[in-house]
Amino acid sequence: MLVLAVAGLVWSIRTLYVVGQDRRWSWWILPVPLAVVGVLAIDFLLPPPTFDEMRPQFEQTAHDLLASPELSRANLEIGPFDILYASKGDNGTVYFVDAPYFASSTSIGWAYSPNGKPAGFDDFSSTHIGGPWYKFTAVWRT
Known part of the structure; x- marks a missing residue:
């Protein structure tokens, strides 16, 4: 969870800089939220051990x-x-x-x-x- 939180923070800062300062879109913005959503989906879809x-x-x-x-x-x-x-x-x-x-x-x-x-x-x-x-x-x- 700590790794996801740090990745999210870095992603947020870089995204705000690129979109706000440079006023452009970059494809590197998309992988981090997709990875977070993917990890959360796997966590919810896989049942915990009984x-x-x-x-x-x-x-x-x-x-x-x-x-x-x-x-x-x-x-x-x-x-x-x-x-x-x-x-x-x-x-x-x-x-x-x-x-x-x-x-x-x-x-x-x-x-x-x-x-x-x-x-x-x-x-x-x-x-x-x-x-x-x-x-x-x-x-x-x-």
Whole structure:
């Protein structure tokens, strides 16, 4: 994004100079906005990776956490997913809490639970999505 912003700034300055000062049109004016529109179109048209595509990385992280003495890991990035934290639960469960876009009392994420449905915390509900994986929602009660 920084490269696009710098390119846009340089393009704007040069375009204003050529069109305003020289009062002429040049073909070099056109490629930059076309490149920006092309990059934005590709970004919007290509779907982001899904959880299923990133499942091996989630599973590796769960196994690493279960094998370590750590109880949790914070601020993880798994593909396009920003994980606020991953923490060990009871019975070999690992909870991956998705980073919220807004401050909220609701947590959503995924649970790696090879020994059955995860127990959860507070007002917890989960949906089985395949193998040892569950998608969950937890509403924190105070």
